[in-house]
Amino acid sequence: MKRIVALFSAVVLCMGLAVPAMAAGGYGPYSVKDSAGKDWSFTSAKVEERTITLDWFGETMEEKASVIVVEPGSSITYSEGYGTYMEYIKNGDRYAPVEATVGEISETVTTNELFRDNIGMISFSTGTNFTEVYVVLGDGSSQPQPDNGFSDVAANAWYAEPVKWAVEKGITSGTSANTFSPDMTCTTAQILTFLWRANGSPAPTINNPFTNMANDAYYASAAVWAYEKGLVSGSSFEGDTPCTRSATVTYLWKLAEKPVVAAADFTDVAADAEYAQAVAWAVQQGITAGTSAKTFSPDMTCTRGQIVTFLYRDMA
Incomplete structure (x- = not known):
């Protein structure tokens, strides 16, 4: 299966990701539609340019991408029914898909529930071309003190x-x-x-x-x-x-x-x-x-x- 990392600008133009005004590097609410036309709404997220290394069932691939980063302790809401996503185990700086496992989201989940155990990244498809959007957990320790x-x-x-x-x-x-x-x-x-x-x-x-x-x-x-x-x-x-x-x-x-x-x-x-x-x-x-x-x-x-x-x- 051909997997394409979605550039954030393409997400904004083609999938309707809601972009709030915020300080540079700050978190804010986002919403994006998946390939079923349902909304994934993040209460607190931001976008960062990253190079993702995928261990894709024995094949190593590097992708430069704009990745949705969610703030630790925030939540994600799926608008209707059940949405599916792929899970990836993080091993050092590499992400390996969990074979034969498809995650499901219904209504609202927290980052603690979504990124449980050693799950370091998820992805879901958007648009009619099933473009993959990658979501990772932010580093809470890097947040400025309140x-x-x-x-x-x-x-x-x-x-x-x-x-x-x-x-x-x-x-x-x-x-x-x-x-x-x-x-x-x-x-x-x-x-x-x-x-x-x-x-x-x-x-x-x-x-x-x-x-x-x-x-x-x-x-x-x-x-x-x-x-x-x-x-x-x-x-x-x-x-x-x-x-x-x-x-x-x-x-x-x-x-x-x-x-x-x-x-x-x-x-x-x-x-x-x-x-x-x-x-x-x-x-x-x-x-x-x-x-x-x-x-x-x-x-x-x-x-x-x-x-x-x-x-x-x-x-x-």
Whole structure:
């Protein structure tokens, strides 16, 4: 089988890899479609020029390539169903494919799960020509030490400044004395609490409208405030539901008094979708961008790092 290492520029142009603005050499979110048309979304990755030496079943090959490097401790999400990939054992500076083994990914996995034991690299095919994309684990020890008090937020992480801002403003805090958990999924209760705090933590002016929410829940005041603001409705509050990209931009758009803007050109955002205007507005304001040139991924869930970044871009 002919294997081709994908140059990053080709990936960007042909497969729609989402490229965020970031500091040189820094990590950031990426998304790329595989040959089945499904998204591989990396919460924290970067691209480096490397020479890869492959021990391809007795044949040694060297390839100069732009390789996707994922940050240790981050996660990778597969958009739908099961995706397959090849695994490679690292032996010194060489990578040998694991014979007769095909890995599977479904939903979200961490780098610890993906690069278990002595697996040093994976690859999956993209496009109609089944071009191989190589993914390796970054060196966590090379990360600059954090200056924000959190051991899991590197100084050059793409969300480092938003995390620092959110903590300083009292919008959120760490999940422990020295961790922020930027890759943890953000729930509806959490994002509404962040927004409530960012808007001054106002006291509710109405009684609790939710039959399933205790008045002493940590998010109770935030949920009632969100109800008053029209961010949520109904008699049941689903606070544990993961917050999606479309829900996040809709909350921010409503708080901005629902400005009308030109529609965004995303194939997965219908013109009559309830969040269509919110998506277009958020992109116009630079709060977020698509996960590729043509997709927004409205149902993709958001992490704590992503949510504070959205808020930072909107409010800071």
